[in-house]
Amino acid sequence: MDLLLSNFWAYTIGGLAFGAIYALIALGYTLVYGVLRLINFAHSEVFMWGSFAAVWVLLALGAKGATGLGLVAFLIIGFAAAMAVSAAVALGLEFVAYRPLRKRNSPPLIALISAIGASYVLSEAMGLRDKPFKWFGADDNLADYVGRPREASPLPLDVPTVRLFYIFDYHVSNIDLIVLGSAIVMMVVLDQFVQRSRLGRGIRAVAQDAEAAALMGVNRDRVIRLTFVIGGAMAGAAAMMYLLKIGVTRYNAGFLLGVKAFTAAVLGGIGNLRGALLGGFVLGVAESYGSALFGSNWKDVVAFTLLVVILLFRPTGLLGESLGKARA
Amino acid sequence: MRSVFKIGAPLVAAALALSACGGTTGDGDSASGDKACDLKIGYFGPLTGDAANLGINIKNGAELAVNEYNAKNADCKVTLVSFDSQGDPSIAPGLAQKAVTDKKLVGIVGPAFSGESKAAGPIFAQAGLNTITASATNPALSENGWKTFHRILGNDATQGPAAAKYIKDILKADKVFVSDDTSEYGKGLADIVKKDLGSAVVATDQTAADGKQDDFSPTVTKAKASGATVFFYGGYYSNASKLVKQLKSGGFTGQFVSADGVKDDGFIKGAGAASEGTIVTCPCLPPDQAPEFAAAFKKAYNSDPATYSAEAYDAANVFLAAIKDGKTSSADMMSFISSYSAKGVTKTVKFDAKGEPAEVSVWAYKVTGGKIVPDQEIK
Known part of the structure; x- marks a missing residue:
């Protein structure tokens, strides 16, 4: 208890920074659930592919050792690459794993199985990525990219830790600032997009009542594609933040984060954008405080106990369920 | 089939x-x-x-x-x-x-x-x-x-005491933070180190096993608050690389010490520059x-x-x-x-009645210039 109180801000900001990553991934779960009533379990793999995209692009560009403005440019390129690839993978997922089922009016359970299957396929494809190159004998030349596929791949970027300013006793670093800052910017932009733009209105309309929306001239398929692209791009941004904080990615890196982000989405009220954000931050901070009070290996116990308690009193999550109905 | x-x-x-x-x-x-x-x-x-x-x-x-x-x-x-x-x-x-x-x-x-x-x-x-x-x-x-x-x-009953000995005699540390990954291997080793170092252990924190934890910032905060000058970790290289990277970027300036589970190039690949200077013990010969x-x-x-x-x-x-x-x-x-x-x-290969080696040597290795190089035998 003393430990938590005397290092309160360090634990809070540490929790918020990782909570921001949960929140960005949770957005993908919540958007798709809002529109399709489908839990897209393969979303964690969308995140993982984005993280590899950033690693590979920066490797190809020779980003290692860059400093100053070059470093900033590479950071932006990393974000762009991760977001683009994650969005593309999410879109491909929709096209291959979900749309054919939707066209045949399959029950939701079937789509769920398809999601779990797609998750395994995407994860194992990454874990076995050296194999196709071996058939062509190209694996030696590409060893930096496909060698040791089950091992961790580091972000080829040296981001020095710079201490910027104090928040009470906690010395905030540039990485904290990049992660929290870009997460907040991205969330505000997304929120405004869904609330104010024409396409955002389409998303809300389909979430509220898909048939009525179709009658009013909303192209449902287009809206669904859009939600997958947006959710994927957010997961891509989260992937780059994850790389900045953790430094490495792996073929199974998405699994743990996927579980946590899904939890965050449920905690905030699945289907609700602002709920996903709040859920992510609450989960991150709860884990951090739990670690401080009981030790790091108890943090999941603390976080999930909190989840159960909150859902007992608010079964639809902190901010309620619907993407369409949510005020905000 | x-x-x-x-x-x-x-x-x-x-x-x-x-x-x-x-x-x-x-x-x-x-x-x-x-x-x-x-x-x-x-x-x-x-x-x-x-x-x-x-x-x-x-x-x-x-x-x-x-x-x-x-x-x-x-x-x-x-x-x-x-x-x-x-x-x-x-x-x-x-x-x-x-x-x-x-x-x-x-x-x-x-x-x-x-x-x-x-x-x-x-x-x-x-x-x-x-x-x-x-x-x-x-x-x-x-x-x-x-x-x-x-x-x-x-x-590990010989490796643990050797690691503790290195921390006590060579690093001359009187404030040590001990952490492990709760695995059979990692916890066993950390417990031996804790016991041997006794009152020099100022704080401890158990973390989750490989693949179950990415964010170690609470551990980093605790280690910094404890004022420890040496951080011992019992576990494998995958989590160790994430942990040491976050310790360094979180502002922990002490020495990172671990054991043979971390002695793999994957540790250096994962942690990058943060791995530099890490001490790894191993009952293996250079x-x-x-x-x-x-x-x-x-x-x-x-x-x-x-x-x-x-x-x-x-x-x-x-x-x-x-x-x-x-x-x-x-x-x-x-x-x-x-x-x-x-x-x-x-070594001279000879087994005792239980099948254990009659002669054991534990070496300390140090990450220097992106390679794990022998430092000295711990005697």
Whole structure:
């Protein structure tokens, strides 16, 4: 208890920074659930592919050792690459794993199985990525990219830790600032997009009542594609933040984060954008405080106990369920 | 069918590798010679899966010993067969059953990990198939009364005190933070270090196992608040690389110390510059202490011998010496190993009554210039 109180801000900001990553991934779960009533379990793999995209692009560009403005440019390129690839993978997922089922009016359970299957396929494809190159004998030349596929791949970027300013006793670093800052910017932009733009209105309309929306001239398929692209791009941004904080990615890196982000989405009220954000931050901070009070290996116990308690009193999550109905 | 393939593929691969390395003989099957020929030595451990690297290092060490033996004894060759357990204790018993039914198989180098050793040990003991592990370091393995169990390297009950000794005597630290990953190996080691350091341990924190934790910022905050100058971690390299990176970027300035589970290039690859200066203890010998072995290994595999390659080489040589002596039945082999005493590349190889090595050396290694280099022997 003393430990938590005397290092309160360090634990809070540490929790918020990782909570921001949960929140960005949770957005993908919540958007798709809002529109399709489908839990897209393969979303964690969308995140993982984005993280590899950033690693590979920066490797190809020779980003290692860059400093100053070059470093900033590479950071932006990393974000762009991760977001683009994650969005593309999410879109491909929709096209291959979900749309054919939707066209045949399959029950939701079937789509769920398809999601779990797609998750395994995407994860194992990454874990076995050296194999196709071996058939062509190209694996030696590409060893930096496909060698040791089950091992961790580091972000080829040296981001020095710079201490910027104090928040009470906690010395905030540039990485904290990049992660929290870009997460907040991205969330505000997304929120405004869904609330104010024409396409955002389409998303809300389909979430509220898909048939009525179709009658009013909303192209449902287009809206669904859009939600997958947006959710994927957010997961891509989260992937780059994850790389900045953790430094490495792996073929199974998405699994743990996927579980946590899904939890965050449920905690905030699945289907609700602002709920996903709040859920992510609450989960991150709860884990951090739990670690401080009981030790790091108890943090999941603390976080999930909190989840159960909150859902007992608010079964639809902190901010309620619907993407369409949510005020905000 | 699948399990047949699983055994078959490494077998074929091993046979191919052998015939490729042997070079001179055309046919792999040596029908000539007396009845003691055609014998096999097994390698038991991961060749695929998450921990494949460590296993491949061990298999290559054993394979080198077999190839050298075959070059000298071309009329009576020995084959190395592989049992790919993927390091998984749930796969190990089935593979062990397969191994003990092969009457030509006279010894096993392995099993590689502590978990699978525990699972497969009773089967080997019952069937009387002798094993020498080159890497499993859980102390309790030799307490099961398995007469077939032998270990060629120091266990964690010697490594832990050595790590504590290094922290106390060389680093002269009086404020130490101890953390582990709650695994059988990591926690066991950290507990020994804690006990040996006593009041010098100012704070502790258990973290989750590999793949269950990415964010270590609470541990970093706790370590900083404790004022520790040394951070000891019991666990494997995957989490250790994430932890050390976050310690450094979180502003912890003390010395990071860990053990053989971290002694892999994957640690440096994952942590990058943050790994620099890390101390790693290991009951294993630096390659420059055995230059001839290192040169032969490099020639055969185009890479330096890695963690536990030399131990596997020594282990295989014990079996090969027994085969040469014609001590191939289970009981003969057992008494041969018990009375064995000869200089290997890692140490004078000799076993005590429990199958533990009679002589143990623990070395400290340091990450310098992006490589794990020997620092000093901990005496």
